[in-house]
Amino acid sequence: MTAPDAAEAPRATGRLAPSPTGLLHLGHARSFLLAWWHARARGGRVLMRLEDLDGPRVRPGMSDAALRDLEWLGLDWDGAPLLQSTGRERFAAAVARLGAAGLTYPCTCTRGDLRAAMSAPQQGDQEPRYPGTCRGRFATLEAAAAATGREPGLRLRVPEGPIALVDGFVGPFCHDVAAEVGDFLVCRRDGTPAYQLAVVVDDAATGVTEVVRGADLLPSTPRQWLLQRALGLPSPAWFHVPLVVDAAGRRLAKRADDLGLATLRAGGTDPRAIVAWAARSARIPGVQAGDRVTAADCVARFSMAAVPHAPVRLDPVTVAALAGARR
DSSP: OOOOOGGGSOOOEEEEOOOTTSOOBHHHHHHHHHHHHHHHTTTOEEEEEEOOOOGGGOOTTHHHHHHHHHHHTTOOOSSSOEEGGGOHHHHHHHHHHHHHTTOEEEEOOOHHHHHHHOSSOOOTTOOOOOOOTTTTTOSSHHHHHHHHSSOOEEEEOOOSSOEEEEETTTEEEEEOHHHHTOSOEEEOTTSOBOHHHHHHHHHHHTTOOEEEEEGGGTTHHHHHHHHHHHHTOOOOEEEEEOOEEOTTSOBOOTTOGGGBHHHHHHTTBOHHHHHHHHHHHTTOTTOOTTOOOOHHHHGGGOOGGGSOSSOEEOOHHHHHHHHTOBO
């Protein structure tokens, strides 16, 4: 059998997927620049998806603000932005396929129930493991609602055992989803598709072949892989890049207004200074301290292999220098 022509190989397709739950900050800027550079450096496409499914946390105007911030940085994308909330039919079809295959079950547990079931307090951002309370408890969604008076969600039956995957940046890694997370939600009790399902369905529907995102999302990858296998969907190549942290080594939060792109933009910061800072942190050749470059200037020189594996620390001196960089 002969290998397919290079011309027939699928074109690299990445995506930018901000969540409109708050303003973007310098950490987001770096991650989105890396994703954009990685695709564009290989002649690939970049899609824009606004992940607006988390209704209670989505803030008015944040979608437009995210698009303005990324355009201000010099990023572009192919085609119109996709609002994830417009994909309800796609998500419902995926949920129905999982149910028809016997891979899901109704769950009426609330967050309070899960907290009460936890045998030990969780540390930091660690997600509590679902103890399987509702597995095998109800035959149908209707039976679950009738028995408890609560609208049920749906959980995926997670197979036991570790999952070994290879990340394009981190390298080989292993997670035991059953032991660490347990059966996870694919549809919430209010009928909203869960993040893991929505991401998998939309990546496949739009032809995404690579996902560059922050290292904090690495634990999501085995869950998404399980859903891809269950739905017969392809897996993209994953690249989980180091986070930007504050001077104390903490992950940046969306409430860090002094690091917010909208705040810096309104204050007159030159976006080329931010791009140059991100380029230096990624070891793009030829970008020195004090330089100002556009995102497009760096495309031809970018290599994911050159990006350091350590988190990027933002000290007050660097923040002040970026904030004070005027055109």
